Amino acid sequence: MRQQAWYTGRFATFGMSYLGYTQWSIMAARYDSPRYNYSDAEKRAAAREHAAAVVLVGPHNFADLVWGTGAMWLAAVDWAGATQTMGQKGIARAMWDMVQLTRNPDGDVETKRGVPLLTAVERRFEEGSTLAWLREHVKGSREQIQGERAREYWRRMDQSRALETTEVPVLLVGGWVDVFVRETVKQWRRLDERGVTVGLTMGGRSHADADQDMREMFDWFETHLAQKPDAKRRPARARVQVMTTGPDANKDEWKWFSSWPPANIQPVHLGLAADGQLLFPSDTPSQTKTTTDTASFTFDPHHPTPTYGGDLLFGGGYVDDSALADRSDVLAFTTPPLSRSVEIHGRPRIELLHRSDNPHVDLFIRLCGVEFKSGTAVSRNICQAYQRLDPQRGVGASGGGKTTVKVVLELSDCAHRFHAGTAIRVVVAGGNFPHYSVNLGTGEAQATGTVMRPATHTVVLGEKEGSRLVLPVLTVE
Structure with a gap:
């Protein structure tokens, strides 16, 4: 970007799901790495260039998703099926298959039920890059993803460093029934503990129907990227949708809080x-x-x-x-x-x-x-x-x-x-x-x-x- 005439020296990022993960990867970048060969001044400048981020239902640690409970997260099998279809039949067919999965979320039950599981997976998928990474997923365990003994394969998926080092103002948008609900709240809590500028919006979304109030995103960018003095600022840091059981179940209410969870x-x-x-x-x-x-x-x-x-x-x-x-x-x-x-x-x-x-x-x-x-x-x-x-x-x-x-x-x-x-x-x-x-x-x-x-x-x-x-x-x- 620095080589482009239109670049002002500051940029913002926005994206959902995997594009949220890539934002954490950017924020976890080690500017002291030899690959950059930066001076101290360049390191500080590089960190300041990323002016704002909006992460929509985006994880920072895929390893924890797959094996963090101690059992394997089996949606990886369905995701592998979609990526293999994309390579063989194109993105349109892969998108159609994913639409079908929203209607039948159990997915490829026959493969998931297989014993041994690895044999069932190898029988289902052709040799290639998709089977290679899925094989590593299936052969994993909770012990392989944690601590100093974590395998390199899983360490590369963990962008938790971003939560410990970034100073980028981040707006987190998640869902109560989203697959990454725990990751989103963990991101909020750690950034909040560190005093980083962070906003949280949590609604009654699943991953498949996650959406974003574009006005909310633009307000965040106008405040932190454009730095407009008249930008509309959030009245409080956390905005949550209160779901309901009862006669008013279709009248879910949004509330603002200065912290999450609330103090009271x-x-x-x-x-x-x-x-x-x-x-x-x-x-x-x-x-x-x-x-x-x-x-x-x-x-x-x-x-x-x-x-x-x-x-x-x-x-x-x-x-x-x-x-x-x-x-x-x-x-x-x-x-x-x-x-x-x-x-x-x-x-x-x-x-x-x-x-x-x-x-x-x-x-x-x-x-x-x-x-x-x-x-x-x-x-x-x-x-x-x-x-x-x-x-x-x-x-x-x-x-x-x-x-x-x-x-x-x-x-x-x-x-x-x-x-x-x-x-x-x-x-x-x-x-x-x-x-x-x-x-x-x-x-x-x-x-x-x-x-x-x-x-x-x-x-x-x-x-x-x-x-x-x-x-x-x-x-x-």
Whole structure:
């Protein structure tokens, strides 16, 4: 750009998804690298030239997306299919295939269900660049992407350095049910901690329907690139869409906050109780029970718990997931109809007292809103968490997994209002397929394992001392 007559010495960037990732790559550039051969003055000048960035649903670390939960993110198989089609049949056909994936987000289930998974992938794809990178993805693991021992293949995908070094004013635009929702909020938090100029806009978007208020982007550029004194500035740093469960579900409200999550948040603990109850402290009996209730379910990797919407790459979003609560491999805990509205902002958390007869297990947690229509409870997803547990947890006389341990999982951020008359539900399961690869139940590598074994999960209940859901409830504004 410096060699062009039109270049003013300052530039801004804008882009979504992978073009968001490329912006983080630019901001992570090491200007002290020998490849640049810059003087100290040139290094400082280069850093200042990037005047503003607008990152729309863009990740900074693909490695964490693929293996960060400990299970493989299987949408990589569908993305590989689209890129291979693009190379063979052109971009128009590839785009058509991706449109079909938004309608059928499960994608290539046959390949994803394959055991061994690597064999199924190699059978599905022709030799070439697409299979080469997908093979590396399938052969990965959480251990390969973390810390000093991370493989070079995965380190190259991590642009986290940008979060630690950039001074570029960044506007982050994300979605509550976007595949990169956690990355977007992580970007916000770290830049905010460092005192970097950063704005956040979070709406009820999935990745497939992400859009951008162009006026908001231009205002950001006029402020930080053009440096216009009369530029329209944001009234506050964080703008979020409050989704709703209840009669006004189509009247979602936008709110401005000086921080995210807002300062006026109070954690409220709801106990997971017998008979599928989810109880507020005010609902808890004054007499503590002398016996301990438990609830159990069995996850069978041959017949895994299915995916219903959520933060997917293709399709997903908010869906009717009522069928989850009716499954034998799922535990569902639901409050009585609320006597007043409850509004939550931030990251819900679940604290499970958990054990399993097989140490090799995953946990899938989902928060839902429930409406009652003609006597029928209709559930829709809000936010969720997925984690492959450490098989060595609770190792003792009874062996890994069999000892009851406290498992704490943070769900993704949300802004949601439950109207009076609706209910809050939390779902506990052992899988979410084909969003994530199934836990084989044997400890074998995901890529090459051939044997699958079921696992029975047990959750300790109790209104006061058992497992609980912690909600970030908004107090008086």
